[in-house]
Amino acid sequence: MEEMRYEAPDSLDAAVAMLSDAGEAGRVLAGGTDLLVQLRAGMVHPGLVVDIKNIPEVRAISEEGGGFRVGAAVTGAELGEHAGMCKAWPGVVEATELIGSTQIQGRATMGGNLCNGSPAADSVPALIAAGAVASVIGPSGQRDVPVEDIIIGPGKTSLEKGEFVVSFKFPDRPAHSGDAYLRFIPRTEMDIAVVGAGVNITLDDDGVCQAARVGLGAVAATPLLVADAADALIGSTLDDAALEKLAAAASAACKPIDDKRGTIEFRTKVAGVLARRAALIALDRAKEGR
Amino acid sequence: MSKYHVSTTINGDPVEYLCEPEQTLLDVLRDELYLTGSKEGCASGDCGACSVLVDDRLVCACLALGAEMGGKKIETIEGMADGDELHPLQQKFLEHAALQCGICTPGFLVAAKSLLDRNPDPTEEETRYWLAGNLCRCTGYDKIIRAVLDTAAEMRSGK
Amino acid sequence: MSQALKLDDDEQDLKYVGTRPVRPDGVDKVTGRAKFGADLHLPGMLTGQVLRSPHPHARIVSIDTSKAEALAGVKAVITRDDFQDMESEFVPAGEMMVNYRDVVRNVMAREKVLYEGHAVAAVAATSNSIARKALRLIDVEYEVLPHVIDAVAAMAPDAPLLHDDMMTEGVDPKPDTPSNVSKRVEFALGDVEKGFAEADVIVEREFNTKPVHQGYIEPHACVASMSEDGQADLWCSTQGHYVVRTHCARLLNLDVSKIRVTASEIGGGFGGKTVVYLEPLALALSQKTGHPVKMVMSRDDVFRATGPTSGANVWVKMGATKDGRITAAEAVLKYQAGAFQGSPVQPGCMCAFAPYDLENVKTVGYDVVTNRPKVAAYRAPGGPISEYATESVVDELAKMLGIDPVDFRLRNAAREGTHAAYGPKFGPIGLVETLEQAKAHEHYNTPLKPGQGRGIASGFWFNIGGETCVTLNINEDGSATLMAGTPDIGGSRASLALMTAERLGIEPEKVRPLIADTSSLGYNFLTGGSRATFSSGMAAVEAADEAIKEMCARAAKIWEIPEDAVVWEDGHAKPAGDNAGKFDPLSLADIADMAGKTGGPIGGAARINAKGAAPSFGTHMVDLEVDEETGRVTILRYTVLQDAGRAVHPSYVEGQYQGGAVQGIGWALNEEYIYGEDGRMQNPGFLDYRIPVASDVPMIDTVIVEVPNPRHPYGVRGVGETPIVPPMAAIANAMENATGIRFTELPMSPPKVLKAIEDRDGG
Missing domain, CATH: 3.10.20.30 (Beta-grasp domain)
Known part of the structure; x- marks a missing residue:
């Protein structure tokens, strides 16, 4: 077995070159909260670990084209301290802040949470609901990929060898917009989501829903963008009937498994419950909004 | 290697x-x-x-x-202690009997200090959530939370 | 002068017992200075690691260690061949018994691996990374066998057999074919059939619980160092370093005197650190290499390879008259022992109906082996499981009869003089007091909101005494050093200092209590069964009395009066009788200062088998709320009322109550071993083995009831075990009140709760 090497390049080009040279043996280290557990458990044996945290682009939050661009290796704690993101995307921020404990928040990143490929990753349904787009870099250059297209199966992503996520672009927020994320866990903290639901809506001046996106986590092999659930809201004032349709659509979209964290029945039912509850929070935020 | x-x-x-x-x-x-x-x-x-x-x-x-x-x-x-002077959290953990076996205590103290450095007046709920990543199997958390809240109150009053 | 074993009753002024000083080991523990099992480093130390079975049940065909041994940096590899086989012989370990034939097989698999995680080989190497590599180079050929995980399934006639020679004990006639049932036990009083015939209402229910782990935050760890002449030093995290010494001496065929065991600070045990896992392996590796060897378990190892407590199937039937008198109680308990016999089913049977004064009672228990790690003691072993079931049924009876659940318990409660179903007559006990105080408590009288439920349950544990030694040295400056042999897990040094100081009449800060190594003090049974403060406290008081007697003699010598003309009061020798007032009192420090001139060093010692342990009863009360759309349960309020006998250091008594309650909350709601069809544990980590976190629980209110134990000099009962007994039933009873659903399976995790709610509502 090859000895593991550690590198911490300070530019995107250098990181791409290293990962490209390493091929299959290369792994990206962002917050490390998944990778180090896998290393210790002997689940992975990388020959090269490329720590991307010294690269300025992956660590920055900036305003861009009316929206925000957030570096893939910005930690949850840092995101939660960014007033602009908290105001524009409270659902994304709260989802990211739900990843693990305070200690995990000091390290864990949205980029890592996404690229670990878990269907239960907390930030991902909120990112999907937000319509966030990942900026991916690799040997063949830069490309933009909608977040919902990154995870293609448990632990699997659509990233090519040597590619990694540099940042996420969040679109501009129209007036009367709000997002929210809720997850179900057995305890109050420290668990992996059994179900996660992110809802993002925009209302018109009369309070009628003009646009909506709904993301679900831990209910299928990948996090889901559920168009039927969004359609249930669009054109409504998020009245009880619309919320019931939303819950039914969310439950209908689930293709979960029975495992140590929950049953098929439980996940299916609770996905609807959480989608409805998250929609109501998003509604309050949209009404309070700009 | x-x-x-x-x-x-x-x-x-x-x-x-x-x-x-x-x-x-x-x-x-x-x-x-x-x-x-x-x-x-x-x-x-x-x-x-x-x-x-x-x-x-x-x-x-x-x-x-x-x-x-x-x-x-x-x-x-x-x-954490300043020479031979314990940090107020360390002192309060002792006074409140906020430890039994003591294996989790260093982690709790470091985490609680980080909380109070950021938020000098946390609520019980904020304290419990901040410390949710620190497991204690002995105390049921009661005396730990009390010790942290009492430390915060004392530090605010500048004693 | 007070007498040993005289009860200090409430009229007696206690100066220190009952106060809350800072514990003597406190500063070390808040500064990171305290040394736990994994914190010792010795020059030239190697690291030892264990290869564990991936299979729940398999015959070991062969083990080839040659490639591992050839790896640079590997100093030794050990397997089953490095341990001699042992005769079948039972010895006490905690509240349970162990059999050396099983112990040697549990520390290192011989013919078969019997659970996933069973140790198969161990290596000693110069670094962790080399040791890890070496483990991957050991080739083990297994012949995989069918496995069985559940106790009821293991009792089936066609179940895979773990041990070909296991004939069920306790049945007549003795069976001539082997099974997975190691023994049947029975406790009976009166005639249950007659009792059920007299009942107006009868409740019969079957309950199931899952194995739960003690969940101490410190994994097992030790450092062993053996010299070429077979003298060994062992440093380890344990509840009983003398018991470790005994086991290691037997397994390694060494004289007990050759092994000195030092108990490190221990990062939690709860019963789980009463047996040996790594210690014999580390000694064997050190013997083979001539180097100190350190071994530390991973959390994964702790879950897969160390004792949880049993999962169980419990059937309970109880009957009562309309006026609320229980006429008969019967239970059948089937406890998983894990891979080797020895579940806590016997204490489970004995505890099952202990809180009640019953004429007709019968409990039958079965000890069942399954392909899981061998269970170890966990806080009141056996009691929480059986009492969860019985206290659920008691609650249901009360509800059927329309009687307040506290009143129903009071009508049937065990009192002084009650003939316990498991044999003895109770002396003074405090169950009634906990129930009366529960009923009067503001918590019990606060109205609930819609959707909330309140539950109550009582619990019992015997408490134990046992072999105990201490020495007490009166130092030349008037301070005192107390050497005890019961490892301090939760603050017992503070209690021992208080009792010693009380007796000597000096300030507690003048007493330094230490835990001696096994060569510095005679034999001590382990810390468990709630015996440390009781037994070492009793011994400390006896040692103090010996020192006091000597100090009085020294004063008599100085004053030139008879020894019996001197009394000890308030830390001073005083002339008494005809001589009263003739001489100025001599303080302990004065006498200590002159010790060299009056006969030499002064001290006391006690070597006792502490008798007179007395049970502790408790009653718990909980309010909770159920999210009926998700099945999530939120604990809103919790109160523990328990008889401590006497709370020597009330803060640490409260801490035991609070900690036990929260462990019970975990057991009730989320903790469980989850196995796949492959017989492998799926949640061997704190991520998915979900012990309560700080944000899961409210403050835990406590009421310390004090009905002193007349057989202890300060009335101590022992408090650590009982608090984990009532929570599961209290929570299940509260769940019933909140939802109308009687939950008969633990844990009451959200998927189960939601399903039950949907079933209640007609799907």
């Missing part, structure tokens, strides 16, 4: 060490530097017994590589 040479600051002192690339910060602290106050309870970031501050940020030392620490500022339980 080739080792990495790392220069860092631990509890205010310049420290240099050699580590293997797989070694975590916790491995380095405990096995190379003999700073055994940080404990390993799980090695997966689930128990918080290895809580330390890296550049003022609360993290689990088991989830950071030793090789990552070049130029960083690390603070551990061993640096």
Whole structure:
């Protein structure tokens, strides 16, 4: 077995070159909260670990084209301290802040949470609901990929060898917009989501829903963008009937498994419950909004 | 195995060490530097017994590589007291009997200090959530939470 | 002068017992200085690691260690061949018994691996990474066998057999074919059939519980160092270093005197650190290499390879008259022992109906082996499981009869003089007091909101005494050093200092209590069964009395009066009788200062088998809320009322109550071993083995009831076990009140709760 090497390049080009040279043996280290557990458990044996945290682009939050661009290796704690993101995307921020404990928040990143490929990753349904787009870099250059297209199966992503996520672009927020994320866990903290639901809506001046996106986590092999659930809201004032349709659509979209964290029945039912509850929070935020 | 040479600051002192690339910060602290106050309870970031501050940020030392620490500022339980004077949290933990076996205590203290550094007046709920990543199996958390809240009150009153 | 074993009743002024000083080991523990099992480093130390079975049940065909041994940096590899086989012989370990034939097989698999995680080989190497590599180079050929995980399934006639020679004990006639049932036990009083015939209402229910782990935050760890002449030093995290010494001496065929065991600070045990896992392996590796060897378990190892407590199937039937008198109670308990016999089913049977004064009672228990790690003691072993079931049924009876659940318990409560179903007559006990105080408590009288439920349950544990030694040295400056042999897990040094100081009449800060190594003090049974403060406290008082007697003699010598003309009061020798007032009192420090001139060093010692342990009863009360759309349960309020006998250091008594309650909350709601069809544990970490976190629980209110134990000099009962007994039933009873659903399966995790709610509502 090859000895593991550690590198911490300070530019995107250098990181791409290293990962490209390493091929299959290369792994990206962002917050490390998944990778180090896998290393210790002997689940992975990388020959090269490329720590991307010294690269300025992956660590920055900036305003861009009316929206925000957030570096893939910005930690949850840092995101939660960014007033602009908290105001524009409270659902994304709260989802990211739900990843693990305070200690995990000091390290864990949205980029890592996404690229670990878990269907239960907390930030991902909120990112999907937000319509966030990942900026991916690799040997063949830069490309933009909608977040919902990154995870293609448990632990699997659509990233090519040597590619990694540099940042996420969040679109501009129209007036009367709000997002929210809720997850179900057995305890109050420290668990992996059994179900996660992110809802993002925009209302018109009369309070009628003009646009909506709904993301679900831990209910299928990948996090889901559920168009039927969004359609249930669009054109409504998020009245009880619309919320019931939303819950039914969310439950209908689930293709979960029975495992140590929950049953098929439980996940299916609770996905609807959480989608409805998250929609109501998003509604309050949209009404309070700009 | 080739080792990495790392220069860092631990509890205010310049420290240099050699580590293997797989070694975590916790491995380095405990096995190379003999700073055994940080404990390993799980090695997966689930128990918080290895809580330390890296550049003022609360993290689990088991989830950071030793090789990552070049130029960083690390603070551990061993640096919490000021000479022979205990930090108010340490004193309150003793007064409130906020420990039984004591294995989780260093992690709780480091995490609680990080809370009070940011929020001098946390509610009980904020305190419980901030400390949710620190497992204690002995106390049921009651006396720990009371000790932290009492410390905060005393520090606010400037005693 | 007070007498040993005289009860200090409430009229007696206690100066220190009952106060809350800072514990003597406190500063070390808040500064990171305290040394736990994994914190010792010795020059030239190697690291030892264990290769564990991936299979729940398999015959070991062969083990080839040659490639591992050839790896640079590997100093030794050990397997089953490095341990001699042992005769079948039972010895006490905690509240349970172990059999050396099983112990040697549990520390290192011999013919078969019997659970996933069973140790198969161990290596000693110069670094962790080399040791890990070496483990991957050991080739083990297994012949995989069918496995069985559940106790009821293991009792089936066609179940895979773990041990070909296991004939069920306790049945007549003795069976001639082997099974997975190691023994049947029975406790009976009166005639249950007659009792059920007299009942107006009868409740019969079956309950199931899952194994739960003690969940101490410190994994098992030790450092062993053996010299070429077979003298060994062992440093380890244990509840009983003398018991470790005994086991290691037997397994390694060494004289007990050759092994000195030092108990490190211990990061939690709860019963789980009463047996040996790594210690014999580390000694064997050190013997083979001539180097100190350190071994530390991973959390994964702790879950897969160390004792949880049993999962169980419990059937309970109870009957009562309309006026609320229980006429008969019967239970059948089937407890998983894990891979080797020895579940806590016997204490489970004995505890099952202990809180009640019953004429007709019968409990039958079965000890069942399954392909899981061998269970170890966990806080009141056996009691929480059986009392969860019985206290659920008691609650249901009360509800059927329309009687307040506290009143129903009071009508049937065990009192002084009650003939316990498991044999003895109770002396003074405090169950009635906990129930009366529960009923009067503001918590019990606070109205609930819609959707909330309140539950109550009582619990019992015997408490134990046992072999205990201490020495007490009066130092030349008037301070005192107390050496005890019961490892301090939760603050017992503070209690011992208080009792010693009380007796000597000096300030507690003048007493330094230490835990001696096994060569510095005679044999001590382990810390468990709630015996440390009781037994070592009793011994400390006896040692103090010996020192006091000697100090009085020294004063008599100085004053030139008869020894019996001197009394000890308030830390001073005083002339008494005809001589009263003739001489100025001599303080302990004065006498200590002159000790060299009056006969030499002064001290006391006690070597006792502490008798007179008395049970502790408790009653718990909980309010909770159920999210009926998700099945999530939120604990809103919790109160523990328990008889401590006497709370020597009330803060640490409260801490035991609070900690036990929260462990019970975990057991009730989320903790469980989850196995796949492959017989492998799926949640061997704190991520998915979900112990309560700080944000899961409210403050835990406590009421310390004090009905002193007349057989202890300060009335101590022992408090650590009982608090984990009532929570599961209290929570299940509250769940019933909140939802109308009687939950008969633990844990009451959200998927189960939601399903039950949907079933209630007609799907």
